[in-house]
Amino acid sequence: MSSSPRTFLIVGATGQQGGAVLAALSKLISANDNKATPPKILALTRSATDSHKAQALTSKYPALGLTVVQGDTKDTAPIFAAHPDITAVFLYTTPPNEEAQALPLLEHVFSSSSSARKIQHIVFSSVDRGGDAASWENPTEIAHFKSKHEIELRLRDLCSSSPSPIKYTILRPVAFMDNLNPGSLFGPVFASMWATMPAERPLQVVSVRDIGLFGAKALLAGPDDATLGSNRAIGLAGQELRFEEARDVFRRVGGGQRELPQAPWIVGKGVRWAIGEVGTMFRFFEEKGYGVDIEALRRQEPELQDLETWLKKSSKFEFDNAA
Template identity: 80%
Template sequence: MSSTPPTFLIVGATGQQGGAVLTALSKLLSEGHNNATTPRPKILALTRSAPDSPKAQALTSKYPVLDLTVVQGDTKDPEPIFAAHPDIGSVFLYTMPPDEEAQALPLLDHVHHIVLSSVDRGGDAASWENPTEVAHFKSKHEIEVRLRDFCTQKASQKVKYTILRPVAFMDNLNPGSLFGPVFASMWSTMPAEKPLQLVSVRDIGLFGAKALLAGADGDDGKWSNKAIGLAGQELRFEEAREIFRRVSAGQKEMPQAPWIIGKGVRWVIGEVGTMFRFFEEEGYGVDIDALRMQEPELQDLETWLKESSKFEFDGAA
């Protein structure tokens, strides 16, 4: 085993998913989850902000257990990043609309392991075959296929992928902006009997961190060239509201904008309407029971509310 520390590039390190990966890496490494024969990895936290900005600099103090360096760059133009850091071997990557392919595909020739956060599109098999009519789902499907085909072509060079396919984020419900109540309002417009699968961003970070560490340690076959759907619970809207009431000991209701606002957003913003029709007509398809057997710490909504959300529940159960 090489004595050279592996180097991980974490895209969007100051965002939700990149930050969750850093948090999980910090926890796992402090608990000794990396292979004892593998040196602790170097972490490059990629941000579009200047490395000396307050938000970027806060990363180094937030994760003292990590050998972390903040770097500025854009995955659409990755050459300067890799010229300055040629030892990067693995990348945690997620993309945001628009131009998602342009954010991902330029990385393919530069690393040996890409951990991609994508989206579930109806379960393991369906996700490979079903781009859906949702524009940003289609973009992620295209990236997945291109990544899989590239790794197949480079198999002799041990180039590999791990694709994570999360469902709707529990974190969409968080307080602090209008989006949480509006997301709840849109969810409420779905048929009462139709459930929605949800996942904690914390768990996306946990799976992303484990995939990176496994790749650096040589992998046990569980992560290499695998696509993994991520969901912590499947709930109808009224079930989610009841869980919120229970966690708050009956003191609060889940924040929700008026029902008509949810309908209006679905109508005015075409892609949002298309996405919610996908939820209603096809839906996510993660095997949550099987995933929980793989990761017992997987959060359901109640656990997320208590442990990871930004809600405060005074005197809650």
């Protein structure tokens, strides 16, 4: 970790990925024992005063001493004008209209009249599209995958042509284990869609916790780090398994007394048929699939969670016997 003063802007601080980055930063900075100057953390949210989740961030992560900032990535000039000391940004987008969420921020950072002159590093959370090389070349037919691909290409082009030394780290996660979480209908529906895939076809999955961990480590390592910076794209997955294997893991963690919550199989089929983009995405899973080298990633990060570890340590499921 560098000892020079740094300021990180975390976009979507109350969302899944932004929150995971804050949680990982809190853990890593707390473990640092003041050996390096801690960064200043700005938590960006669209509603800093009216959102209970936003107001709770400072007490939730006391080790960060963070500042909650209200703003929108579609109009970032006021954010950077008010905080000209920002040196790095964690950025992610969600469907729909993802380019509109990211490109205004990127164009402002790289504009000649930018108020974001100190930025050196942009960490963007995208999506894997079949492995390292394939992800650069293959936008896929999935609308939100294509949007992230366009953002990646624009970020790469801007960094390569910028007279200022700004570098990127692109994180490319696969399907979220967290899609299975209880608390809404989506978990059982996602399970039912996964169940429609051919029995022999595996799916790569990742914990959102691990996206946050890699995002936080990339920010702390800095733009010139050979592993997590320096214009690198990193596929993120914790395990590759078939649906029946996922059900077996759930049964094992639950002591053989519980089943993975799943809507009827026909619901999964119906959603795939009714929502075109979902159907296209699952056809991609079946015909091509993600392509992260999980073993290589685990050598880089031994704490990478598989499904069993996620269920026990990071999921919202409660198991009496989980250690």
